[in-house]
Every structure is written in C-alpha cells, then in structure tokens.
Amino acid sequence: MFRPSRRRALLTGLLLLAILLATGCASHAPQDFTNPVGDVADKENTLFQVVFWIAVAVFVLVEGLLIFVIIRFRRRGRENAVPAQVHGNTRLEVAWTIAPALVLAVIAVPTVATIFDINADPSGNVLEVTVTGHQWWWEFNYAQSGVVTANELHIPMGRPVHLSLESADVIHSFWIPKLAGKQDVVPGRTNTLTIQSDTAGVFMGQCVEFCGLSHANMRIVAVAQPEGEFQQWLSQEQLPGVTPAGGDALDGQKIFLSSACLGCHTIGGTIAAGKVGPNLTHFASRLRFAGSMFDNTPENVAAWLRDPPGRKPGSKMPNLNLTQDQITKLVAFLEALK
Ligand code: CUA
Numbered sequence: 001m002f003r004p005s006r007r008r009a010l011l012t013g014l015l016l017l018a019i020l021l022a023t024g025c026a027s028h029a030p031q032d033f034t035n036p037v038g039d040v041a042d043k044e045n046t047l048f049q050v051v052f053w054i055a056v057a058v059f060v061l062v063e064g065l066l067i068f069v070i071i072r073f074r075r076r077g078r079e080n081a082v083p084a085q086v087h088g089n090t091r092l093e094v095a096w097t098i099a100p101a102l103v104l105a106v107i108a109v110p111t112v113a114t115i116f117d118i119n120a121d122p123s124g125n126v127l128e129v130t131v132t133g134h135q136w137w138w139e140f141n142y143a144q145s146g147v148v149t150a151n152e153l154h155i156p157m158g159r160p161v162h163l164s165l166e167s168a169d170v171i172h173s174f175w176i177p178k179l180a181g182k183q184d185v186v187p188g189r190t191n192t193l194t195i196q197s198d199t200a201g202v203f204m205g206q207c208v209e210f211c212g213l214s215h216a217n218m219r220i221v222a223v224a225q226p227e228g229e230f231q232q233w234l235s236q237e238q239l240p241g242v243t244p245a246g247g248d249a250l251d252g253q254k255i256f257l258s259s260a261c262l263g264c265h266t267i268g269g270t271i272a273a274g275k276v277g278p279n280l281t282h283f284a285s286r287l288r289f290a291g292s293m294f295d296n297t298p299e300n301v302a303a304w305l306r307d308p309p310g311r312k313p314g315s316k317m318p319n320l321n322l323t324q325d326q327i328t329k330l331v332a333f334l335e336a337l338k
Helices: 004-022 039-072 090-119 227-238 247-257 298-306 324-334
Strands: 127-134 137-142 147-150 152-156 161-167 172-175 183-185 191-195 201-207 219-225
Touching: 039 090, 039 191, 127 152, 127 172, 137 152, 147 152, 147 227, 152 227, 161 172, 161 183, 183 191, 219 227, 247 324, 298 324
Parallel strands: 127 161, 152 219
Antiparallel strands: 127 137, 137 147, 161 191, 172 183, 172 201, 201 219
C-alpha cells in the first residue's frame, strides 16, 4: 500500500513517538500526584480525574469523527470526490452549541465546590508555617515556636498545615504533588495553601515557576511524622546551635564566626545572624542542602564550599576561595550542628 521509503518514514515517526511516550514513564516517580497522601491533594485529584475522563470522552468523539471524515472522503485515484456541501443546519448547530455548554456546566459544579472547599481556612489543630521563596531555596518559619529552617518542611501527620507563602525576590511556585496542588509565591503578597498528610513519609517538591538560573534546583523535602516525633523535632530545632567541644569542629566554628559566612547565615546562640542565606542552626539534622539539591554528606558539603556557583548555577553564595584546611574544619563544624 505504501512505497518502501514512505513506510520507512512512517516507522521512524512511530518509533520516535513511542520513545517520546516512554520518557513519561518512571518506576520511581517521587513527584507523581496520582497517589495523594492527604485530604487536600485527595480532593484535588478527585476533581482532576472527573475532568480528565470527561475530556478523554470529548477527545475521542471529536478526533474519531475527524479521522472518519478524513478516511471516508479521501482522494481516491484520479477522481476528486467532493462530499455533499451543506450550509446551515439549525438542528445540528443548536446541538453542538448546547452539548459543550452542558459539558462545561457539569464540570463547573464539582470545580466550584472544590475551589471553595480547599480555600476555606482550615479548622481544628492547625499548624501555621510561613514559607518564603528565595533564589534558590525555601525558608520555613514556624513562628508559633520560633523555629526557622530551610528546604526541609517537617509536618505532623493528620493535622492541617496552613502555609503563608511569601517571596523575598521574584515569583516562585510551591508544589509538593503528593500533598497539594501548586500555589504561586508572589513578591509583595501573601498567598495561602493548606496541606496535610495522613501517612508518615518523605515527599519531594519543586519550585514550578521559572525563577532564574537554578530554578530546577529549588526543591523541597517534606517530612511527615507522627505528632510525638514532630514535637521532638520542633524542640530540638528550638535549641541554640551546638558549640563543639574541640578539634576541627571548634576550629571550624572560629572560621565561620570570623569570615564572610556570618554576613548571610544565622546560627542560633552565636553572633551569626545573617538573613540572606539559609539558617544553619541545625544544618546537620537536614537530609539535603542547597535547595535540597545535594545529599547532606561531608563530601558533598566540602565540594559545595570549594565552589558553590560551580556546583549550582547562579548560586548567590560566592566562591570564598577557602583553603583545603578551612574547608575540612568548616565541614566538621557544619556536620556537628545537629
Ligand atoms: Cu523558584 Cu523556580
């Protein structure tokens, strides 16, 4: 039916399409939103499923008709088959005006209900957290407890967490797919978002508004814990940073407190009170660092201190040209900040 060259082109096209589709598959998909773990994400996912399957039905109907017409009235041989030309059919026109209006009306009911539902202020034992987006990391402020941390959001299981989202610079967007849909983070205004997790676990999130060079490296780790564990974490975070007893770690603290570090970072209980970069009071307790880009290991922290912009494009933390000795001591100090 097809000439060999055309058949080859068709096969190549199909293969490319299959490859493109396959890139959407992942056995390990930390940001997959179809298995929500809490009330808010669950309601949003339910609405998504309803709208999605209605859209699938419309797609199949419209594309099916299109393909039918293309095949039925294709050019055959030399004859130029022109289908019967019809202009103005009142019944048809009324039908295809009413049908989409009905579809939209049906979709509007659960949509409006869900929008009002998830935007209502949560009630009960609510935890308030202020989230501030920075290029390129997230700050979490538990004002009720005086705890400030970065990139790792701890939440108690089964309790609504009411987030106030603010930006220190440009527009970001906050998204932890398993917990809730996206919410923009806009300079000069406070948006709110309620999240909740009913299971313990670590959930990955990501900034989803292009915000500069390291937009893709602006990640979030959410840690949902049973209430007791969460309270334990909170009390630990309330403590001032530890002062090492001696050795490299103590030398590292001296370097930290006598160099540019303290201009940007806070370590509770010391003179370091900078607000530009992440609060490092309990740096060693975090799983990841630098916008949750790297695992928090001594090797990774050393590589980071050697050349931050080289490790993370656009990093606001400059290369301080530290010596190997300074780096070793700073790493010992930072990894002592439990
Ligand atoms: Cu922040 Cu993209």
